[in-house]
Amino acid sequence: MAYFIGPDISDSDISDDDYVSYENIPENTAFKQVTRELTEKEKQHQLNTSMYNAICNNNVEDVRKFINNGFDVNTYLQNDWTPLFLAVSFGSAKLTEELLMSLADVHLKRDSCTTLMMACNCPKETSPCTETLKVIRLLVNHGVDVKAVNKTRMTALMFAANVGNLPAVQFLLPLSNKDAEDNQKWTALFWGVQGNAVDVVKYLLEQNLEYTKPDIRNNTPLDIAKDNDFKNIIELFPQEDEYMLCPINPNVLSFDEMFTDLNTAQPDFFLDTYNMLWGMRSECLIKRLIDKKLTLKTVLSITEEELEELGVKMPFQRYRILAGLYKFHKHPFHPKSIPVVPLTETYSNNDTAIQILSAIKQIITMEAGLHFIMKHCSTEDISIEQRASIKKNIKNIRNILTKCNIISKKICEKTKNLDKQREPVDLINKDSCRPLIPWRKILFSVSVVTLILVIQFKKWLCSIC
Template sequence: MFRPAGYYSDSEEDSDYSDYGYGEPKTRSRVNAQPAPKPVESNDDLLYQATTEGNLSEVRRIVEMDRYLLNGCLRHGWPVLLLACNEAQYEIVKFLLEEKRVDVNQQSGLKTALMAACESSRSSDQVLKVVELLLEFGAVINCKDSYGTTPLMSAITNGHTEVVKLMLDQASLEATDNEGLTPLFHAVNNNQPEIVQMLLKAGVITDNVNRRGFTPKQEAEFRAYSEVAALLPNEVDFFNVPREYLNYAFYQDISQGRKESEMPGYYQEIGLLLYGMYSEQHLEVFAKEGINLLQFLTLNDENLKRLGFILPFERKKILYGLLKFHRQPWNRNCLKKFGKDRSLDSYDLLELLSNHLKQLTVMQASLLYIGQMMSPAEIKDDFDQQLVICQNKINQFKQIVSSFNQELEHIDSVTVSSPVLHIDATRTKAERFFLWKQPFLCIIGAITTAKVVHCIFRKLYK
């Protein structure tokens, strides 16, 4: 009988193998073998188990014993508040917020308790109670995790319809995740017709595209979600924003309106203001209605509703931006100035006057805005003295404008028929007058000299 290589024992009893080495090895008994010690559960594991099971008394006992666990991450990655929200354990969440004063906006890797609740796989009724409690304690709705996902997007993805309805008025419906997907795209991709209908009623934009170049309707058709596709509107005609809302191109843009007698609209400033309000995508709305700067700066909630801003969140962004704008104190540095030694041409003067006119437009808008926010009695009581000072300043300004107008008329009276392209600001009024009269005096002098010479010659050769 052959033995495996390297096996030197001739005893069959001592062999651990059967013929040709394919047998099962023999078991060897251990003498005085000790049983393996039972692993001791840590407070982290006990708290995790108690939270997932909804055992409030056990959670209370553990956090009283180890208060570090209130804010620290458990072994499983999340703090206890986020874990309780994800498990939709209402009583535990309430205990942590009310009694232990845990921060409702506590984060773990950019994920908040509200996000964890909206991602929950529990029933929508349980999740809704937890979300209502979080919002009551001041949870921030418009925040994003590392993937750019908002709580609203998570609620849509997991089909929590009532939670979506609860957050609809306060959440941004135009926010995009890292893939460029809005909440409407999330509803379409997860075949949620009821939520799609809710978003459409709220006035969500339907013509934006994702990174594949698809609109929400095209995405629904591509995925063969016929019910969702039927809810979405067909493609609308593309609107080209007029040039006057995009940039300044002609001097008339800063000096007059569509007619010479009208004030400038300063439409170009609206896009810049909307950009500061994170609402630049709505420039088209104001361009379609022909809103000028004065009208834009005096908008209120009712005006925005009439313009088609159905979403309260979008209206609040614009209204808050206008409030911040009007609260800024006016500074005279806003006025354009030129140095005394600089030579000015006619365009410089036009630019200077137009800048002053724009500042007057802004001041007028601020006064109208204050008038909308306050009753006439309050305005009189609070601004009576300021109005007197303002009236005096206006009278002084009128005098300056009058003197400036006289100066322009004088310049016009001493100029030739073609317009003046250059005005030397360094010369005095008398010097400028002499410069304009000098050519005329030279001509008169030449004619007089010629007459005198002619008379002398006639007397000499008579």
């Protein structure tokens, strides 16, 4: 309804002296209302808005009146919301039943989501789980597709698990594909963990849902719980080993703890093995592998069969370790990673020991890389030419390792000679590496030569005489 608005008095040319009061204006000269007929589009918009507000306010009587007056229940109200979409999103069983009885289309979708997904996504704060379950039952009884997926391949069961609607999960699980995965390979169990729904996770684990299969990021449901510090959910999963909460601080380890067996030719390098397993998100296996006294070389060249023999039963755990080793060996070895000691610099015994251990670690890593390639060469689908090239490169690397082995033996001999000296060596410089002059050998040699010359000289004198 439009109204006639008179001009503003302030804009009038009449002065204050000529002010006329409108209190006694005759009725026939009062303001008049001007009516205008609304267009059909405006009428429909007002009707849609009234229907939208009635559903949001859960006003069943007004909704019923609109329907009885011929309102189309499949009309899109605002932002592609139909009356049924709104009713199920608010978890209103009475409104849902009223709309379904009025032939509301249960198969319509909004942004690839079905009415069942919207009902399952209704939070507990909006509607109790028991009320939402009534809505879900109504939709299922009217033929909604329980196994339908949206554009990210999520199912209604996943939505229900994420909001922690246990009654809905219990009702939908037998009707759904419990092992269905979305685009990130998350199942309903993943979504239950993500939503911190303890009751839902417990129920799904009791129903034997797969909990060891990782997603595209190589995370399991247990990893999601650990990342979010959901302690109540972590306790629900089977724990094979105790997992460590923080990495080892290398400053608190003594030399003997880092290298457990000093009599072996190669140190264990326990700290490196620990850090690698921690980086592979396999910290729960650290204690098991360390108890087996595995050296760094063995860990870097291990196979899936060997992991299984060591007691790593979960396939996803073996896959993590092997995937991490593959990425590790994929990076080429660079000669600059081996430390070089310039002859002009002075190094202490401590510096020398560190450099030697670093070189040993590099050699062990290269050797383990060769073993890793040889062990997995037969399982890879590669051509004959590629196998020949690999063998050729391995032969060249072996020759280099042989030379490194010779150098390391010479270094060991040199250190033994230094240890035999009476005075301890505090600093090693370029003069320390020079060979000592063998005065005894020189004196003995000069004496022998002198004696021979004297004898020859006497013989020569005798022959002359």
